Amino acid sequence: MRAWVLKSLPELVALFSAGGLCLTGVELLLMGHTEGVQLLAPLTAFVGALLGFLGLVLKRWGLAFALALLAPVGVFRLLQHVEEGLWVAGQRVRPEGDLWAFMAPGMVVAVAGRRVQVVEPRTWAHFQGPGPWVGASSTWVRVWWAEGQLWKRLKGVPGEALLVARFSEGCWESVPSAFRLPPAPQEGWWRLRHEGEGWKLMAPLSRTGGA
Structure with a gap:
């Protein structure tokens, strides 16, 4: 042998x-x-x-x-x-803040220096987690909702179930009503993690670099 x-x-x-x-x-x-x-x-x-x-x-x-x-x-x-960053019009941009990491390919953005502002869709939210939670057959997915509707879905890598959304005027923007999320203590972008049988608020995301 x-x-x-x-x-x-x-x-x-x-x-x-x-x-x-x-x-x-x-x-x-x-x-x-x-x-x-x-x-x-x-x-x-x-x-x-x-x-x-x-x-x-x-x-x-x-x-x-x-x-x-x-x-x-x-x-x-x-x-x-x-050297992480975004590709915008063929150029690499390194935005401030941490919200940009959850933006989706195909979003229309406005760039001013290191600040990246999402222009379209006007409201959006991001989810990564088990596919069946959002009606997908894939075991793990990355999903973006835009203005309350499913906008983009990609296959994901198994890990923590996370949700990124903006809390404004007492509600979560673009998140389907099937997701029972706790209210945030203040308006702005938040990252939530699924623990046990519910969603838990994590640290708020920096508004600098995208909204």
Whole structure:
């Protein structure tokens, strides 16, 4: 067995690498990682998987070199994640505050320096949690409501059930009535977390950077 593993080690490495890249590409697609430059990640994963499978068949060093050339793509995406921000009209904006992190692709925004103001939709709310809670078949989803209606839905990654909404004039804007939320002590944007059988208020979100 040891002798076979040593003899077949290059093929095994190529096989597991190709399989892992293929699964990564599928996972990224299921997560909805396809907006703008995000599409580069699943495409790179599938190209890497293809090169790995070709390497099993053709056994050419050139394929290994081509696979190595894909590595800088990962570094590029890593730097993008480290330098977080929004892409607006082809330019990266690093807004103040923390509300911008919950904005959805496709929102119409106005930018003034580091301040980003949502123009359309006028009112919105964001939910991430189990799909059945919002009538979706997916196990975990990210949902945005706009002016009280479902506006956008993407596949999410399992984790905490969170809700981001604005409390104004004694009610939560754009949140369906099926969600029983406690009143906030003051108006503004809030993040809520589902604990046990109900929603609990967390710290308010900074209004600077979007509304």
